[in-house]
Amino acid sequence: MSVLVIAELDSHGIKAATRSAICAASQLGEDVHLLVTGNDVAGIALEATKIAGVSKVLHADALAYAHGLAENLAPLLVQLAVNYSALVAAATSFGKNVLPRAAALLDVAMVSEVIQIINATTFVRPMYAGNINATVVAPAGLRILTIRPTVFEAVAATGGAAALETLTATAESGQTTWLSRDLVQLDRPELATARVVISGGRSLGSAEGFKSTLTPLADVLGAAIGATRAAVDAGMAPNDSQVGQTGTVVAPELYMAFGVSGAAQHVGGIKDSKVIVAVNIDADAPIFQVADYGLVADLFTVIPELEAALKAE
Amino acid sequence: MKILVSIKRVVDYQIRPRPAQDGLDVELTNVKMSINPFDENAVEGAVRLKEAGVASEVVVVAVGTAANQDVLRHALAMGADRAILIETPAVVQPLTAAKYLQAIVQREAPDLVLTGKQAIDDDAAETAQMLAGLLNWPQAMFASSIQLADGRATVVREIDGGQETLSLQLPAVISVDLRLNEPRFIKLPALMMAKKKPIETLPAADFSVSAPVLTVLQIAEPPARKPGKILNNVAELVAALRAEKVLP
Numbered sequence: 001m002s003v004l005v006i007a008e009l010d011s012h013g014i015k016a017a018t019r020s021a022i023c024a025a026s027q028l029g030e031d032v033h034l035l036v037t038g039n040d041v042a043g044i045a046l047e048a049t050k051i052a053g054v055s056k057v058l059h060a061d062a063l064a065y066a067h068g069l070a071e072n073l074a075p076l077l078v079q080l081a082v083n084y085s086a087l088v089a090a091a092t093s094f095g096k097n098v099l100p101r102a103a104a105l106l107d108v109a110m111v112s113e114v115i116q117i118i119n120a121t122t123f124v125r126p127m128y129a130g131n132i133n134a135t136v137v138a139p140a141g142l143r144i145l146t147i148r149p150t151v152f153e154a155v156a157a158t159g160g161a162a163a164l165e166t167l168t169a170t171a172e173s174g175q176t177t178w179l180s181r182d183l184v185q186l187d188r189p190e191l192a193t194a195r196v197v198i199s200g201g202r203s204l205g206s207a208e209g210f211k212s213t214l215t216p217l218a219d220v221l222g223a224a225i226g227a228t229r230a231a232v233d234a235g236m237a238p239n240d241s242q243v244g245q246t247g248t249v250v251a252p253e254l255y256m257a258f259g260v261s262g263a264a265q266h267v268g269g270i271k272d273s274k275v276i277v278a279v280n281i282d283a284d285a286p287i288f289q290v291a292d293y294g295l296v297a298d299l300f301t302v303i304p305e306l307e308a309a310l311k312a313e
Numbered sequence: 314m315k316i317l318v319s320i321k322r323v324v325d326y327q328i329r330p331r332p333a334q335d336g337l338d339v340e341l342t343n344v345k346m347s348i349n350p351f352d353e354n355a356v357e358g359a360v361r362l363k364e365a366g367v368a369s370e371v372v373v374v375a376v377g378t379a380a381n382q383d384v385l386r387h388a389l390a391m392g393a394d395r396a397i398l399i400e401t402p403a404v405v406q407p408l409t410a411a412k413y414l415q416a417i418v419q420r421e422a423p424d425l426v427l428t429g430k431q432a433i434d435d436d437a438a439e440t441a442q443m444l445a446g447l448l449n450w451p452q453a454m455f456a457s458s459i460q461l462a463d464g465r466a467t468v469v470r471e472i473d474g475g476q477e478t479l480s481l482q483l484p485a486v487i488s489v490d491l492r493l494n495e496p497r498f499i500k501l502p503a504l505m506m507a508k509k510k511p512i513e514t515l516p517a518a519d520f521s522v523s524a525p526v527l528t529v530l531q532i533a534e535p536p537a538r539k540p541g542k543i544l545n546n547v548a549e550l551v552a553a554l555r556a557e558k559v560l561p
């Protein structure tokens with residue numbers, strides 16, 4: 001049998017997180033197929049046949065699939081599952097929405113947010129905001145997984161030569177109407193995939209302070225800007241910039257935390273970063289326990305100095 | 314309109330959990346337990362809908378051990394009308410929980426089920442979607458705003474990179490984000506009044522629920538990061554980052 005990866009699309013095509021899911025799926029030791037769903041996405045499905053490591057692309061096109069509604073996609077997954085030993089998606093807001101619904105319909109105990117594949121039925125997943133790793137065994141038969149995209153390297157978008165098969169769409173549930181989507185316009189890299197992330201906590205004081213302090217440094221570093229939940233709740237930063245257990249999990253080459261105390265819920269979302277830098281006036285702040293480099297200093301003096309030093313190079 | 318809120322009892326978010334001696338669970342003896350924070354937002358959301366005259370009854374339900382009485386009392390003190398405990402010998406996994414909840418939904422026939430977007434113990438974020446699937450009801454996950462009118466729910470939900478607005482036909486299942494509201498502080502009179510509200514206990518054996526489960530092989534702390542260095546100034550930091558080759 002084979003493994004089916006459920007693709008997630010955005011305006012540019014297949015998301016990088018899906019290519020991480022393909023990497024994870026290939027570790028299950030079987031052929032990897034990719035399901036591309038959407039409205040009028042034949043071009044994207046064709047493009048997807050070039051993704052490395054995929055032997056077949058299944059393309060299902062319907063208005064009902066346009067916005068990734070779980071109510072419409074889960075029945076399609078149920079129909080396809082009979083031919084597969086595993087269904088895999090990235091643990092993004094899309095994957096987390098759709099796969100558990102399909103798992104219930106298929107009566108499968110799924111494994112969410114997998115960070116390591118030990119063998120075809122044994123997986124490691126984080127719990128308790130990343131304070132604990134659980135090694136679990138899924139029952140034999142169909143396995144359903146979401147994988148954490150930051151720990152599996154995305155396969156190449158080109159170099160493959162998959163077959164393409166067109167499927168008949170399943171019916172629309174009619175239960176849910178999609179009204180609108182507001183994506184924050186990004187003039188900088190996306191938080192989840194950026195090479196450098198700089199984050200601020202509530203000590204930045206205000207929305208204006210947050211922006212005017214962090215943006216110039218982010219520009220110099222080509223960095224995405226993240227925030228703590230406290231900063232988001234105080235209205236200093238947009239919701240989607242929250243980093244952590246209940247926000248976005250990041251694993252950049254460089255993560256710099258300015259005025260972030262280092263609560264477990266925040267640290268759980270940054271621990272896999274290659275290098276962590278913390279700047280905090282409190283030498284006892286827990287963030288220093290996970291930082292590779294720390295400065296016990298005022299962020300409002302460090303940031304301009306750092307910016308000047310980087311520009312001078 | 315009747316709202317059913319599903320809640321879970323978990324290790325308090327301020328406690329750092331440690332693996333138990335047997336390496337098959339976290340240490341739970343003498344550890345502070347609380348209502349799952351996201352579920353508290355769900356209770357608050359339901360109670361506010363009742364206070365606004367949109368909902369007529371708020372029923373809270375927990376699937377778990379007898380110890381769940383305390384979190385059910387907490388929800389009653391927040392303003393829920395009555396509580397149901399499906400008493401299981403141990404903590405159950407998401408698919409099992411969803412099946413018990415399905416049975417309660419069939420008995421109670423609510424117009425809306427609310428619950429937290431994830432429980433902070435297993436961090437699975439599965440139960441609400443599973444319940445919606447089993448019931449064949451519409452779902453809106455990770456909600457930061459819910460409006461009810463004319464038999465429909467308009468829900469703003471948090472997605473990667475922004476938010477999205479859906480309109481669901483009721484009955485529906487909605488899981489909520491912390492952003493939905495700020496749960497109220499419980500005052501003493503509310504706590505006293507909650508003591509008089511009913512908690513109905515139903516033994517798990519009364520239900521014919523069976524579900525596949527994951528077997529836990531090991532519960533362990535993740536490998537620690539290597540110890541870091543405190544530097545003296547920005548120049549040292551830039552030099553260190555250069556040496557690490559992480560600067561653009």
Ligand SMILES: Cc1cc2nc3c(=O)[nH]c(=O)nc-3n(C[C@H](O)[C@H](O)[C@H](O)COP(=O)(O)OP(=O)(O)OC[C@H]3O[C@@H](n4cnc5c(N)ncnc54)[C@H](O)[C@@H]3O)c2cc1C
Nearest residue numbers: 201202203228229230244245246259261265266281282299
């Ligand atoms: C269920 C749940 C889920 C959560 N999920 C998340 C999550 O996903 N992500 C998240 O981030 N949080 C999350 N939290 C919140 C988390 O527990 C913390 O409250 C939050 O991360 C703290 O944010 P903070 O570091 O900005 O604020 P604080 O904890 O108040 O820390 C401020 C820090 O700034 C330092 N400081 C002050 N002034 C300066 C200065 N001038 N220069 C340098 N340093 C300065 C202080 O020393 C302090 O360490 C969650 C909480 C709960 C209950």
